Amino acid sequence: MTDFTQLGIKAIRDGVANGDFTAVEVAEAFNAAVADAAELNAFIVTTPDYALEAAKKVDADRAAGKQLGSMAGVPIGMKDLFATRGVQTSAASHILEGFKPEYESTVSQKLWDAGAGMLGKLNLDQFAMGSSNETSYFGNVANPWKARGSNATLAPGGSSGGSSAAVAARIAPAATGTDTGGSIRQPAAFTGITGIKPTYGRCSRWGIVAFASSLDQAGPMARSVEDCAIMLEAMSGFDPKDSTSLDMDVPAWAASLDANLKGKTVGIPKEYRMDGTDEEILKSWDDGIAWLKDAGADVVEVSLPHTKYALPAYYIVAPAEASSNLARYDGVRYGLRDLPDGAGLQDMYAATRAAGFGDEVKRRILIGTYVLSAGFYDAYYTQAMKVRTLIQKDFEAAFEQCDVILAPTTPTAAFALGENVDDPLAMYLNDVFAVPASLAGLPAMSVPAGLNKDGLPLGLQLIGPAFDEQAVLNAGLAIEQRAGFTAKPEKWW
Amino acid sequence: MSNYRVQGATGEWEVVIGLEVHAQVTSKAKLFSGASTEFGAEPNAQVSLIDAAMPGMLPVPNVECIRQAVRTGMAIEAQINKWSRFDRKNYFYADLPQGYQISQLYHPLVGEGQLVIEADEKAGIPEDKVIRIERIHVEQDAGKLMHDQHPTMSYVDLNRTGVALMEIVSRPDMTSPAEAGAYIRKLRSILRYVGSCDGNMEEGSMRADVNVSVRKVGDTELGTRTETKNVNSVRFVMQAIEHEVQRQIDVIEDGGTVVQETRLFDPNTGTTRSMRSKEDAHDYRYFPDPDLLPLELDDAFLEECRASLPELPDAKRARYTGELGLSEYNARELTAEVETFARFETLLAETAAALGKPEAKVATQVANWSLSVAPGVIKALGDEGDAGNATATRQAAILKMQDAGEISGGQAKEIFEIVLKEGREPEEIADTEGLKQVSDTGAIEEAIDTIIANNADKVEEYRSGKDKLFGFFVGQTMKAMQGKANPAVVNQILKDKLG
Amino acid sequence: MSVTREQVAKIASLARINLDEGDLDHMVPEFNNILAWVEQLGEVDTSSVEPMTAVIPQKLRLRDDVVDADPLTGGGKRDAILANAPVAEHGFFGVPKVIE
Numbered sequence A: 001m002t003d004f005t006q007l008g009i010k011a012i013r014d015g016v017a018n019g020d021f022t023a024v025e026v027a028e029a030f031n032a033a034v035a036d037a038a039e040l041n042a043f044i045v046t047t048p049d050y051a052l053e054a055a056k057k058v059d060a061d062r063a064a065g066k067q068l069g070s071m072a073g074v075p076i077g078m079k080d081l082f083a084t085r086g087v088q089t090s091a092a093s094h095i096l097e098g099f100k101p102e103y104e105s106t107v108s109q110k111l112w113d114a115g116a117g118m119l120g121k122l123n124l125d126q127f128a129m130g131s132s133n134e135t136s137y138f139g140n141v142a143n144p145w146k147a148r149g150s151n152a153t154l155a156p157g158g159s160s161g162g163s164s165a166a167v168a169a170r171i172a173p174a175a176t177g178t179d180t181g182g183s184i185r186q187p188a189a190f191t192g193i194t195g196i197k198p199t200y201g202r203c204s205r206w207g208i209v210a211f212a213s214s215l216d217q218a219g220p221m222a223r224s225v226e227d228c229a230i231m232l233e234a235m236s237g238f239d240p241k242d243s244t245s246l247d248m249d250v251p252a253w254a255a256s257l258d259a260n261l262k263g264k265t266v267g268i269p270k271e272y273r274m275d276g277t278d279e280e281i282l283k284s285w286d287d288g289i290a291w292l293k294d295a296g297a298d299v300v301e302v303s304l305p306h307t308k309y310a311l312p313a314y315y316i317v318a319p320a321e322a323s324s325n326l327a328r329y330d331g332v333r334y335g336l337r338d339l340p341d342g343a344g345l346q347d348m349y350a351a352t353r354a355a356g357f358g359d360e361v362k363r364r365i366l367i368g369t370y371v372l373s374a375g376f377y378d379a380y381y382t383q384a385m386k387v388r389t390l391i392q393k394d395f396e397a398a399f400e401q402c403d404v405i406l407a408p409t410t411p412t413a414a415f416a417l418g419e420n421v422d423d424p425l426a427m428y429l430n431d432v433f434a435v436p437a438s439l440a441g442l443p444a445m446s447v448p449a450g451l452n453k454d455g456l457p458l459g460l461q462l463i464g465p466a467f468d469e470q471a472v473l474n475a476g477l478a479i480e481q482r483a484g485f486t487a488k489p490e491k492w493w
Numbered sequence B: 001m002s003n004y005r006v007q008g009a010t011g012e013w014e015v016v017i018g019l020e021v022h023a024q025v026t027s028k029a030k031l032f033s034g035a036s037t038e039f040g041a042e043p044n045a046q047v048s049l050i051d052a053a054m055p056g057m058l059p060v061p062n063v064e065c066i067r068q069a070v071r072t073g074m075a076i077e078a079q080i081n082k083w084s085r086f087d088r089k090n091y092f093y094a095d096l097p098q099g100y101q102i103s104q105l106y107h108p109l110v111g112e113g114q115l116v117i118e119a120d121e122k123a124g125i126p127e128d129k130v131i132r133i134e135r136i137h138v139e140q141d142a143g144k145l146m147h148d149q150h151p152t153m154s155y156v157d158l159n160r161t162g163v164a165l166m167e168i169v170s171r172p173d174m175t176s177p178a179e180a181g182a183y184i185r186k187l188r189s190i191l192r193y194v195g196s197c198d199g200n201m202e203e204g205s206m207r208a209d210v211n212v213s214v215r216k217v218g219d220t221e222l223g224t225r226t227e228t229k230n231v232n233s234v235r236f237v238m239q240a241i242e243h244e245v246q247r248q249i250d251v252i253e254d255g256g257t258v259v260q261e262t263r264l265f266d267p268n269t270g271t272t273r274s275m276r277s278k279e280d281a282h283d284y285r286y287f288p289d290p291d292l293l294p295l296e297l298d299d300a301f302l303e304e305c306r307a308s309l310p311e312l313p314d315a316k317r318a319r320y321t322g323e324l325g326l327s328e329y330n331a332r333e334l335t336a337e338v339e340t341f342a343r344f345e346t347l348l349a350e351t352a353a354a355l356g357k358p359e360a361k362v363a364t365q366v367a368n369w370s371l372s373v374a375p376g377v378i379k380a381l382g383d384e385g386d387a388g389n390a391t392a393t394r395q396a397a398i399l400k401m402q403d404a405g406e407i408s409g410g411q412a413k414e415i416f417e418i419v420l421k422e423g424r425e426p427e428e429i430a431d432t433e434g435l436k437q438v439s440d441t442g443a444i445e446e447a448i449d450t451i452i453a454n455n456a457d458k459v460e461e462y463r464s465g466k467d468k469l470f471g472f473f474v475g476q477t478m479k480a481m482q483g484k485a486n487p488a489v490v491n492q493i494l495k496d497k498l499g
Numbered sequence C: 001m002s003v004t005r006e007q008v009a010k011i012a013s014l015a016r017i018n019l020d021e022g023d024l025d026h027m028v029p030e031f032n033n034i035l036a037w038v039e040q041l042g043e044v045d046t047s048s049v050e051p052m053t054a055v056i057p058q059k060l061r062l063r064d065d066v067v068d069a070d071p072l073t074g075g076g077k078r079d080a081i082l083a084n085a086p087v088a089e090h091g092f093f094g095v096p097k098v099i100e
């Protein structure tokens, strides 16, 4: 009998469509796997009934000879940043605990419309702020991987840490993620899976709890490039409810996948060779270069001179936007209310927000409030937005010379839980390679490249010009085919 | 220059006033959501998920709100910025669900413009005066708090949240309460002409933030100003200024200094007081709203806005006195309100057509009818009449009969009265009610002959030079004719017969 | 530039987040570390650079003036609006009494 949990999106969809098995069998298998993996703490809320119901509908549709959607029969995990009607949407915060939206996010709705079902709401860093999933009010997520010879629990990356852990542990064939400054790519790299952040505006932000509006993008996390392409197609598309949504047709990315890179040029950004980057990361980068050459690509060195400034610019822009986006959590219309005896309205705000937000969220709100405040706005925020223009121009110039850029996803492999929690800056540095593409709104993906000497996965990142997800997916596929990454974490949970 | 001065203990003071008027944009749906803007709904019935700032909700701007603000800008001859942006103004309050108001600080939609307030000797405005307008920006309205429904709670109604406002910011060009009043009235008139705001101050469609400072006559530096928020009538604006001027003078003359602060107007006492609750709200941390892209308008859009502008108050008044030959007074009265000029112009067109004369030839007659005769009759009738019966066609018919000498002025009023009461046609009323002048020379001659025969002494006196007696004969004739004789015909026959 | 304990407290009050002394003990140095680090942006010569206005160059789309065209963005859903409210009475949200 097939172990359905080992299957990815395409295998499940095609198997259901062909009648090899039913969607209900698949849903039941994953529901059981989810129930069995409580130790990973990947889910905040599980919704087995939702998964089953969606599966029943797919099976009934198939029996009735109806056209099935591109995700028909695939049960997925939904990052708990997407509003799901009637199901708690918490952003992993105390302040939204118990909040059950009366609406469905555009992206999740599109996935249900494509026939996917929901296994549950996935854990994440609180309000998507973090790189290790240690800022969740609902506890840390465990990376299913362990270093060889060690029993230490590792971080699954963040903020989409529940998503990465679930997909890597085979308790979900795929999951949604969101990426503000690397939150899809970094956890994908830490857990040996694949994840893509599309061009800013491809996926509607309507119904996704906002972190930093000019950076937030949803994307799929799965176990193959092709699965990512299929799921990204289902998630993407113009949404009139989002002013920043791209009014463009969604290309047939999956059908157009092509790993033959003859005539394509891959750019290697020299500024990404930073001091302190792990030797094994640099080695896997060289492997990636060799694989892409093998796929027929020319390789050139390119320069992204302002790379060094991307991370500090990000840590001004993202907190600034967040400080304003999170002002709505005030205990008036939904979520937590903390009303000390005799407190007035403004006291209630301050008490509610103190009780409802975690430390990292508070830290970022304070930084964001400070950089926008009178007298500092130009020196910090305006300067950061100017640097952002320079970073965008760097990429534009680089893409005159190449079709896609290859770089590491992260400077290190997964680290142990607790290792960086006391040093916010060290934690921020995790996203040093991921953030530039976020600031420029470019499509970027992480694919597994191999294991380091501790047996932990490493990821390679592909960055494309705006709107050219296909270039990213194709180069990703070329790497996937050559890396032969078949390793998976041993089940310990 | 205004001659408004306030005598203090230490000398004469003058006043500097600037106004920020918030005008609700006329639109069916809100600025960034599809919820209705209709006034008077049940609490929170007209609130979208966006207005309530639910997690993940996003704004998409309403084209009509942009269009109306652009048209308003054009009506005050302002610079229209083809590139503008929305910014967030951040502060915490229960009527502001997002925790920020989407507004425009750095790049407003409308730049420098102006309007003219008219001379009004009585009010102390000796001559026409240009008031400069700094900008108009588009922003969201806030919700409403109710404080008197519960002993320990305030209630929040978000129906108004997200309704589009234009904030129209004047330069500090006004120097008396009268000028401020005239400015608001003029602005309201323009907004109503353009149709971008209904100007209904009772429903809060227009509110003014009043910035006032005082200085000694002759000083060139501006004094410290205070901002009195949300004053919602012309009278209150003038009262708030008067109170604030006196208060500031008193503070300074008592050796104190005026504090730059936000104040609240109390309509019951006509005074202002400090709004301590907004004390720490000074750092609004404005920054461009990352949920919205820059607003870029193309020439076609602006052209469409311009083409849809009506004739504006100043131009209309000039045309009324020039082309139509109306008096300055009549022109001003007729152009003050949209409803007034609209009724006038319809009636003018109908009357000119009915009489077969150019509008200029009948304008004065129609103006007098519209401004005094008709309103007089309507007012006198009160509830007995139905103004809805007074169609332009019926009024034009009355004016036509009067112009032709078929009815007298008195008869015109009587006929109009019946029109208002019963909705009948004027010609039919004149016929069946006997409300017509007799122009039949035979009947008039007969009456006059009798009068001359009975008053031989008066005839003698008249003929010997006592011209004044002519009126006596007219009166006698009209009396004999029971008031129905055509006065022109009576005059002519009397002149002939008396010699 | 470094910020004082008082400044951090003031920012926290502007952001409506109560911080106790213990919170401030760790928040102040963290805050200053992060600030010192982001200040390297000052090295970049941006005198002839415009701040980014749109991540992907696009024009702002405007929607038509139609009420409740899309139920997801329209009004007339008081129950949904109040469904998650900590305090809702008579169709209103309730908050501690505000004195103006």
Ligand SMILES: [Mg+2]
Pocket: B020, B209
């Ligand atoms: Mg104001």
Ligand SMILES: [Zn+2]
Pocket: B022, B139, B167
């Ligand atoms: Zn305003």
